[in-house]
Every structure is written in structure tokens, then in C-alpha cells.
Amino acid sequence: MSKIFEKNAQILVAFGGNLDFDGSAPQEIIGQALIMLQGMGLKLQCQGRFFTTPCFPAGAGPDYVNAAAIFRTDQSAEEVLTQFHHVEQHFGRAREKRWGGRTLDIDLLAMGDAVLPDLATYAAWRDLPADQQSQKAPDRLILPHPRLQDRAFVLVPLRDVAPDWCHPVSGLTVRQMCDALPFADCAAVVPRLD
16 A cells, blocks of 8 residues: 655545443543543644434444544655554454444545555445445555445534545535435434533
């Protein structure tokens, strides 16, 4: 995979969790993760609100807390991803089941206008049939995140911090991608009052 050498690159990041860890609730864990990432050389530009998202399928676990943020960095995408995994592990993240409950999930959604590792690989993962999405995971970083445009729990919080960010492949803004989703999906992602 090629490295990103762009200085002061903008990265879009999604946070989520639905399990407590060491006495901390998911929104507290996300807040602590934001602080920890800043200590690792990522410059926080903007942090959005916390949202509650129903667990899927219904009844499979506690509701999720989701948020989004924008950082700036001089690091490569691979270095950033390694830091994300380190922070997730610090907060007890166990990767035992794809799409299972978790204390913390940090997703690198986009880095500048990079399409990694290449357009064909990105497109293959973006177009993966729905019945295979829960069974297969890429063995490398794919940017932009191939499910970004499909997930209200990512797009609604991202709209808080980067409504006009333009997807480097589709050309759609975050606001337009939100508008393209079913209304009920977006309405289910509710700002938290605490």
C-alpha cells in the first residue's frame, strides 16, 4: 500500500461504542480516546456531538454512542490506523466478532482525497454484496471507508463536523449522502442530551 505523504492532511474519523469499560460509559470512552489521540500527534480540528444509534439487529445489545471528528496529521494512513488500534486496545476493544458489541471503535473514514490502495480495490469493497459484508474484512486499509455512504450512524455525526466534505470517488458531499439515505435511518440517529 502506498503511503500518504501529504503534510497536514485532513482526516475524517468516526467513533462508536456500546459497552462500558473500567467504569466508563461509551461517551466517556470516546472523550478519553479523543484526548489520547491528540497526545499521539493528531491535531484535533473539530469534534461533533454525541449521538445514540439503535443496536442492529434490534435487541442484539445496548444502543451505540457515535460521534465524528476532524484531525490534521503529517503521518501516513498506516501510522494513523496503527494508533487507532492501539487506542481501541487501551479501552478493551476485542475483535472477536465482526460487527459485534464493542467498547470503542475508531474508523478512519477518509484522508484528504486519497483513494487507497487503488480505485479498483476500493470499488470492489464498496460493491461487496450485503450478504458478504459481515463475513469478509479487508486485509489492508481501504480509503475512503467503503461503507461510508451506506451508514446513517456514520454520516449523521459526520454531517455535524464536515457537511460539505466531498467524497473523492462519488463526488457527493456528506450532506448529499445523508439526504440519499432512507429518512428513517437518519432519524434513528439521535443527538444525546447528556
